[in-house]
Amino acid sequence: MIWQGRSSENGTIMKGRPPIRPEPETGRLERSFFTRDVLEVAPDLLCKVLVIRQEDNVIRRFSISETEAYRGSGDRACHAARGRTPRTEVMYHEGGKLYVYFVYGMYWMLNVVTGIENEPQAVLIRGLENCQGPGRVTRLLGIDRSFYGEDLVSSHRIWIEESGIKPLFRTGPRIGVDYAGDFWKNKPWRFYLIQTVR
DNA sequence: GTTAAGATTCCG
């Protein structure tokens, strides 16, 4: 017998698939986690769990292992340094949304917007457990333009959860931002996991 | 309308 019913999410008729049940999202990070300064959020995202619901409704979870902070219009390495444009618009919004952009003609970059409104900041997700490199991360997750502006606090297809695990991490200069000049290039705003504790 | 460069990755 083929199941047929009305999706609780969008009201459309669905055939041949079980209903989408709300996840027990007890650990989903809320707004206040993301509205803090990017230099607090970037290291705090280590060991948090990035959760994505695939188009086939399968839910996958990945622990975040490497991040980079981009901090405001004064930061020459931050895209917001060249002002508010259609591409950077979402970075000026309240923290918790996704800033996704295309680079080198091949790769999508996944960023989490942080800070308060009109303070453009974002965290680049550079690595997950068993997946090093921001371009590889988006390819693994299936992230594309459609995720631009998605809200991690309310989205049904992507969010971040608490893990209870504390990261031990190191910092270093951000990768691929030589164009920003020595002062900004050398800021130790890359955070990468060394090992986990409990 | 044209053009230069890029928060990368993969191959030789």
Added chain:
DNA sequence: GGAATCTTAACG
């Protein structure tokens, strides 16, 4: 070390 590949933003 260099190619692949195309969007974005700056400039005319």
